[in-house]
Each structure stands twice: as structure tokens, then as C-alpha cells.
Amino acid sequence: MSNVQPTTDPLLAARSRSYGAIVWRQLRRRTTAMVSLVVIFLLALVAVLAPFIAGEVPILWIEKGEISFPIFHYLTNLEYAGMLAFVLALLLPVTLRLVRPGAERAAASPLVRAVLIHAAICAAVLLALVVLRTEERRYGFYLERAAQAETAWFPLVPTPRFPGYDSLPLRDRPPTWQHPLGTDRMGQDVLLLILYGARTAMTIGFVAVGIGSGIGVVLGSISGYFGGWVDLITMRVTEVFMFIPRIVLIIIILAVKPAEVPALWAVVAVLGLTGWTDPYRYMRAELLRIRGEDYMTAARALGIPTWRLLLRHAVPNGMAPILVGATFGIAGAVFLEASLAFLNLVQTPSWGELLNDGRQHLGTWWAWGSAGAAIFITVLVYNLLGEAVRDAIDPKLKI
Amino acid sequence: MKTYILKRLLLMIPTLLGVTMVVYFIVRLAPGDPIEAMIRNQSGHIDPRAMKESADKIRERLGLIDYHFLRDPLFGPEKSWAAKPTGAWFWCVDSTDKVASAAVGYVQWFSRLCVGDFGESIKFRSSEGSRDPLLLLKERIPVTATLNVIAEILIFVIAIPVGFAAARYQGRWFDRVSSLVLLALYSIPVILAGTVFLGYLGMGGSGWHLFPVGNLHSFGYEKMDWVQRNLDLLWHSTLPVVCLVYGGFAYLAKMGRASLLENLRADYVRTARAKGLPEEQVVYRHALRNSLLPMITALVLAIPGLIGGSVIVETIFSIQGTGLLLVDAAKCYDLALLMAETLLYGVMTLVFLLIGDILYAWADPRVRYE
Numbered sequence: 001m002s003n004v005q006p007t008t009d010p011l012l013a014a015r016s017r018s019y020g021a022i023v024w025r026q027l028r029r030r031t032t033a034m035v036s037l038v039v040i041f042l043l044a045l046v047a048v049l050a051p052f053i054a055g056e057v058p059i060l061w062i063e064k065g066e067i068s069f070p071i072f073h074y075l076t077n078l079e080y081a082g083m084l085a086f087v088l089a090l091l092l093p094v095t096l097r098l099v100r101p102g103a104e105r106a107a108a109s110p111l112v113r114a115v116l117i118h119a120a121i122c123a124a125v126l127l128a129l130v131v132l133r134t135e136e137r138r139y140g141f142y143l144e145r146a147a148q149a150e151t152a153w154f155p156l157v158p159t160p161r162f163p164g165y166d167s168l169p170l171r172d173r174p175p176t177w178q179h180p181l182g183t184d185r186m187g188q189d190v191l192l193l194i195l196y197g198a199r200t201a202m203t204i205g206f207v208a209v210g211i212g213s214g215i216g217v218v219l220g221s222i223s224g225y226f227g228g229w230v231d232l233i234t235m236r237v238t239e240v241f242m243f244i245p246r247i248v249l250i251i252i253i254l255a256v257k258p259a260e261v262p263a264l265w266a267v268v269a270v271l272g273l274t275g276w277t278d279p280y281r282y283m284r285a286e287l288l289r290i291r292g293e294d295y296m297t298a299a300r301a302l303g304i305p306t307w308r309l310l311l312r313h314a315v316p317n318g319m320a321p322i323l324v325g326a327t328f329g330i331a332g333a334v335f336l337e338a339s340l341a342f343l344n345l346v347q348t349p350s351w352g353e354l355l356n357d358g359r360q361h362l363g364t365w366w367a368w369g370s371a372g373a374a375i376f377i378t379v380l381v382y383n384l385l386g387e388a389v390r391d392a393i394d395p396k397l398k399i
Numbered sequence: 400m401k402t403y404i405l406k407r408l409l410l411m412i413p414t415l416l417g418v419t420m421v422v423y424f425i426v427r428l429a430p431g432d433p434i435e436a437m438i439r440n441q442s443g444h445i446d447p448r449a450m451k452e453s454a455d456k457i458r459e460r461l462g463l464i465d466y467h468f469l470r471d472p473l474f475g476p477e478k479s480w481a482a483k484p485t486g487a488w489f490w491c492v493d494s495t496d497k498v499a500s501a502a503v504g505y506v507q508w509f510s511r512l513c514v515g516d517f518g519e520s521i522k523f524r525s526s527e528g529s530r531d532p533l534l535l536l537k538e539r540i541p542v543t544a545t546l547n548v549i550a551e552i553l554i555f556v557i558a559i560p561v562g563f564a565a566a567r568y569q570g571r572w573f574d575r576v577s578s579l580v581l582l583a584l585y586s587i588p589v590i591l592a593g594t595v596f597l598g599y600l601g602m603g604g605s606g607w608h609l610f611p612v613g614n615l616h617s618f619g620y621e622k623m624d625w626v627q628r629n630l631d632l633l634w635h636s637t638l639p640v641v642c643l644v645y646g647g648f649a650y651l652a653k654m655g656r657a658s659l660l661e662n663l664r665a666d667y668v669r670t671a672r673a674k675g676l677p678e679e680q681v682v683y684r685h686a687l688r689n690s691l692l693p694m695i696t697a698l699v700l701a702i703p704g705l706i707g708g709s710v711i712v713e714t715i716f717s718i719q720g721t722g723l724l725l726v727d728a729a730k731c732y733d734l735a736l737l738m739a740e741t742l743l744y745g746v747m748t749l750v751f752l753l754i755g756d757i758l759y760a761w762a763d764p765r766v767r768y769e
Contacts, residue, residue: 236413236414236417237417239414239417240414240417240418240421241421242748243414243415243418243745243748243749243752244418244421244422244741244744244745244748245703245704245706245707245744245748246707247707247708247710247711248707248710248725248740248741248744249421249422251710251725251726251729252422252425252426252729252737252741253425254729255436255726255729255730255732256425256426256429256729256732257429258429258430259439259447331586335588338588338590339588339589339590339711342590342711342715343711343714343726345726352590355588355590355591355594356590358594358598359594359597359598359715362594362598362599368591368594371591372588372590372591372594372595375588375590375591376586376587376588376591379586379588380582380583380586383582383585383586384582387582
């Protein structure tokens, strides 16, 4: 059965479009969806390129006729990996086209394979970087020597931000050309903080929701497809996590987390590990429905092995609510992360932290105002996109 | 139906066991203890060696060589099971095996719970000076409950007309404007709204000093009569309630819109229209009633989420409710209090989900639970 002939009827061939293409066409019709996608793209771009926009390490440096690009030397491994991930995400359609020819025989659908290939490349590069490259930090080195260089291209907002730098004389400055969003009560440039906050928000949005959805999909499909005692046990475990209000669980975990764990990864892990119950429920319900469908019976009758049945036929057909839920989930995660930073439970460069400062220093409206606006815009675009995706996939979905 | 409810109530027991176990083990297996937390809360982040030194000093002063005493929910040497090892089960309380000692601790906590003993809070005292978590919660629950009840009523009163009007005039300007406004409201972070309210409207802020913050009653509250008391309460709870309401009502209004739209497209509405009923009667007598019932269920099901959200609101306005107590308890490893809070939130979620399911079956005769 492996060499299925493609349909030769021109009428049928013209009409048959992939599911993704149909959803994409629906999405393209909505202005709000397109605007949200552009804003999300810009946010991700800003998050990835933050050191080039605001920072203290120059992009180009010419001293005594010698040309160097110090910023590439001082980027961290994670920053390189993030940039690679961003580029790979944009290249996804290309890979999709490359892996499509072998689609009939492959174990997973082209999209899944393309995503897995990219994730593997990214992970491999990150691993290689961590092993081979040592990160260097020389705070303030270039800013102090700026006069000695013939040419120095600093980032758009050259902001000193290193231990020992006395930024206090700069504190509470309203917006100027040098500091487009002013400075906060510690004298730090607010634009810089907003950019690095965007980074935190984006990382947490994508990674935490990715982890949560991943766990939910795996557990939910197993639980829904096999049923019986497997389902019973997983369902009970899920109930336990469903009935501790998520914020309660998160607050407790973050309060007792070891001090050595970086705050950002702690939040990602906590949000990911507590966010799988909804995807689990959606996937389980979908698979309970799908496993009785005719095409599943037909596939089973053909003797297709169970893992392939799940990967190729059952799970892709149940992904719709997961996708919608994940889009809304990112909005929720951004919200939660800001709230946690606001409650002083984590110390990450976060929009919530700026807002928390605003509670005591209301006069610096430029600081907390821009942080609030940043959260609002991010959450709004994800909610708009979520609504559009839901309407494109199935307006009756109750998410 | 009765057997169904009984079954659900019985199923709650293993779930609650699981819930408490998860929280207990997280707190017990995490590094650090209440003394270190206290030092960190007072002096910020200090290096590990200095931390250990000052922690040991405090432990010595308190006579706590084995700090498991302190992490034991039954705080106090005379009450601690560890002080009088009475059986093979308890030998590992003093051992360094964290998992085993946590397991034993959980069994102790649970057996004490069965006789109504919640342990003692390390840090907090009720107004009478008792350390019983149950009494502490008893003082705090009315505060949180008041806020949430007012918020729930307001959400219901605002969300339903807005949602139904949007559905009634689907595609017209009211629908479009309201859907945009609702989405915008839904996306405003509570922490931003709270900061703005607190700063510009609250007393002690830098704007108009319109609303008091930090408490739900004025000074001299006892001397007021009934009307004054309620007005006072409303005045005090305005800002937090607005913070609780605006996000939730957006969500419910959207749901109400979807619900009425679904009913307006149903066969029975077409029949009603076909037999010549005036449009008003079709909408208000047939479609509206049918879409109101699932809304009540949705509202009940939304309560746990709302109570979770009030953790943040209470912290912003420093209102002494259960949510703020939870954050404080978590920050200082107050195990007994944390467990009581977890039980409270867990039971509340379970009960409201059950009520929601029962209402659902009651409203829709087609739904039958076995």
C-alpha cells in the first residue's frame, strides 16, 4: 500500500488543499489576525536583536586601523541559539517543502518532521556552543574607551549596564532623545529594560506553552486512545493538578525554589509543568472521538502499527483545539509571568518588575506606563490571533 | 442523581490526598527552611556561607539542632512526634534522607488532620494570638469571600446584558464595538490596572484620594448602623472589585454572546418564527431563557479562577485575605498554614465544579449523570 497513486482527476486535484492551507487562507482574510502576526513577528525580532538595539557593546569598532565587531564576540551562547531559532522558524516553510516528497512513507506528518528537524538543529548548535565556546563579559570596557577609537558604532541606545557603574545620577529622567523612554529609579534606561523584558516574555510564552502543550498532547493522546486503566490513572493524576489552582501551585514552587536556579528557567519550568492540564483534556476528548471514526477503523484494518496510527492519523486530527489553546495560553503565560515578577517572586528583567517599581514611584509614569503598555499589546495580539485561529479552524470550539 | 453526587464526593478524597501530597512534598523536598527564608526576607540575597552561619546561630539559640523540627507541621518540641520516637515508622525523621522524612511527615500531618489538628503556623497569629491555621483562615475567609461575591454579582449583572445585546444585534455596530472593547478589557493586565488605581484613586497615592486601601472597614466600624456598614464596605472594596470584575466580565460576555447565537440558530427558534410569533417574544421568551441557564453554570465554574485571581488583587491592594496570606506563607515556608490554604483552595475548586455539574444537569434535562 506504500505507493499510493496521486489522484489524476484534475478537478479533484485542484480542489484538494491541505488542512493547513485552508486555515491559512481563512486567517489571511482577517485584518486583525495579520496585524497580530506582524506585531508578534516584531516582538520576536526585538527580543532576538535586543543587544543590537540597546546595550553597551559596540557593533563596529575601528581602533588603530583595525576593524572588529565586538558584539559578536560578547553575545552569549543562548543569544546565538535564540537568533538561530528565530531564523529557523522563518525557514520552516522551506523545510516543509523539502520534506513533503517523502510524506507517504514517513512516520510523522511533514509539519511535525520539519519542526523536529529544526528543533534538533537548534539543540545541536546550542550544545556545540556550550561545549566549545566560553562566554566572555567585559562590562563597560568599550564605553570607557570610546574616545580612543576612530569609529565606534554603538547600539541605537548605548546604555551602560554593568556592575559598579554609577547610574544613580541618571535616575528618574523623563524621556529624552538619549533615553527614548526615560530612565527608571535606578538610572537604567527603560527602553533597554523593556527590550530585555520582551525577551523574557517571548521566551516564557513560547517555551513554557510549548512544554505544557507537549506534555498535554503526549499524555492526552495516550490516555484517550488506549482508554481503560491507563486513562483512569492519567485522569486522576491530571485532576490532582487541575484542582490546585495554578497560581497557588506556582507561588508555592517559586517561593521554595533553590536560589541557584536562574529565575527565568524556574518560571519557564513552573509554567510549563503546571500548564499541561488543559491541552491534556482537549487532546483526550479529541482522541476519544477520533478513535471511533471510520478512517481509524480502516487504518487499523490495514494493519498499520499503533504508533504510526497515533502519529499519522489520530494526533494530527486532534491538534486544532491544542493550537487555539496554545495561542491563548501564550497570552496567559505573559500575564502570569508579569504578575509573578510583580509579586516579587522572581527576579528576571521583566515588565512586571517595572510595574512593581511603579507602585512606589508613581511619578516615573514613563517606566511603569511603557511596561504596562508592552504587556497589554502583547496579550492583546495573542488574544486577537487566538480568536482568529479559532474562527478559522472551527468557530464552534469552546475555548 | 443522589448516587452521582455521593460518588463525586467520595472521589474527592483521593484527589484531595493527591493535591495535599504534591504541595507537601514540594515544600519539604525544596532546599532551604523557614530560618533561611527569614534571613533572606530580611536581608536579601546573601552568599551561602554567611547564610549558613547566621542560620546555625539562630538554630542554636532556639535549641533546634535538627531543623526538621521546624519544618514539621506540628511545630514545637513538646508536640513534635520527632521528640518522642514511638515506633519504627518515625526513626527517619531525624535522618538526612529527605524523601523518607517527608513521607513520614506527610503521614503525621494527615493523621493529625483526621482528628482536626492542622498544626501550627510558624509566623502568623490570629487576632486572639492563636497559631491555629484554621482560626487564621477563619479570619481571612470573609474578606476574600466578600470581594469575590460582590465581583461575581457584578460580573453576572454586566456580562449577560452586554453579551446578549451583542448577539441580538450580531454584526451591527454594538456587536463590533463591544467585542473589541471586551477583548481590550480582557487584555489589560490586572497589575497595571491595580497600580493605576492605587496610585491615582487610592488614599496614600499621588492623585485624588477617593478610595481607601488596605482594609475593608473604616476605623470605628463597630459603631455604625447596618446601612452605614454596607456603604462603608462598598466604598472600601470598590477598587479591588473593579480589578476583579473587568477581566472576568469580558470573558463571560463573550460566552453569553456565543450562547445566545447558538440558540437563535436552533430549530425551535425557527419554528417559533415560522408560526408567526413577534421577534421580541421569540428572543426574550424562547432563546434568552435557554441561553441563560448555561451562563449560570459557566459563572459557577468561573468562581475558582476568580478566587485564584484575587491572590494578585489582594497583594496589590494589601487586603488581608486568604490570597495575601498564601503568598506570605509560601515566602516563609510556613508548612502548616500552606497545607491549610491548599486544602481550602482545593476543596473550593472541587465543590464549585461539582455544583457547576449539578446545575448543568438541572438546567438541561437532556443531561443525565449515572
